[in-house]
Amino acid sequence: GAGVSQSPSNKVTEKGKDVELRCDPISGHTALYWYRQSLGQGLEFLIYFQGNSAPDKSGLPSDRFSAERTGESVSTLTIQRTQQEDSAVYLCASSLSRTGSDTQYFGPGTRLTVL
Amino acid sequence: AQSVTQPDIHITVSEGASLELRCNYSYGATPYLFWYVQSPGQGLQLLLKYFSGDTLVQGIKGFEAEFKRSQSSFNLRKPSVHWSDAAEYFCAVGFNAGNNRKLIWGLGTSLAVNP
Numbered sequence: 001g002a003g004v005s006q007s008p009s010n011k012v013t014e015k016g017k018d019v020e021l022r023c024d025p026i027s028g029h030t031a032l033y034w035y036r037q038s039l040g041q042g043l044e045f046l047i048y049f050q051g052n053s054a055p056d057k058s059g060l061p062s063d064r065f066s067a068e069r070t071g072e073s074v075s076t077l078t079i080q081r082t083q084q085e086d087s088a089v090y091l092c093a094s095s096l097s098r099t100g101s102d103t104q105y106f107g108p109g110t111r112l113t114v115l
Numbered sequence: 116a117q118s119v120t121q122p123d124i125h126i127t128v129s130e131g132a133s134l135e136l137r138c139n140y141s142y143g144a145t146p147y148l149f150w151y152v153q154s155p156g157q158g159l160q161l162l163l164k165y166f167s168g169d170t171l172v173q174g175i176k177g178f179e180a181e182f183k184r185s186q187s188s189f190n191l192r193k194p195s196v197h198w199s200d201a202a203e204y205f206c207a208v209g210f211n212a213g214n215n216r217k218l219i220w221g222l223g224t225s226l227a228v229n230p
Contacts, residue, residue, distance in 0.1 A: 045217035101166035106159040
């Protein structure tokens with residue numbers, strides 16, 4: 001594919017439900033990142049994958065949040081028992097390798113609304 | 116703690132005027148520095164980045180930025196703004212140590228361009 005893709009583009013859910021957000025990185029990119037963009041909060045780092053391992057999970061806000069990645073491919077961010085404060089745009093990015101100077105390429109995001 | 120400050124929340128300029136968006140960071144070593152742009156309904160796109168070498172960096176769409184270590188700044192400039200430059204601009208800091216690959220983001224500067 002040409003770029004990072006995310007699905008769904010929009011998700012409306014009820015408080016207490018679980019949601020899964022999907023990210024397809026650029027082919028060949030070994031590093032994958034999840035960020036959250038909230039009004040007034042800017043962009044917040046959630047988790048970083050190198051291959052299918054996650055060396056840095058420091059940004060996950062609570063144990064309701066988890067993520068996994070299959071090989072160097074698709075990643076899924078799962079939010080259990082959603083709360084209204086989870087409403088945000090969830091962005092995924094990928095980069096070619098593991099260096100901090102690598103450009104991170106972003107997907108269009110998933111807008112999550114928790115009612 | 117590492118942080119990024121974009122002092123201007125909103126800037127309005129006239130088309131054809133020059134532009135400077137400010138970015139200051141707090142980090143103990145030389146960081147990797149990025150400017151991204153987010154247009155309405157669009158994903159984040161990299162404008163330019165600095166990681167070593169020449170402190171004046173050229174980017175896409177006629178933008179440039181200058182890294183000033185003494186001022187902990189990485190201001191974005193454009194000599195003549197076009198109406199299509201209206202967007203949200205984000206400065207971000209990346210790291211060059213260990214497994215730390217996340218980007219720390221400023222809150223963004225919203226640019227409006229008057230015809």
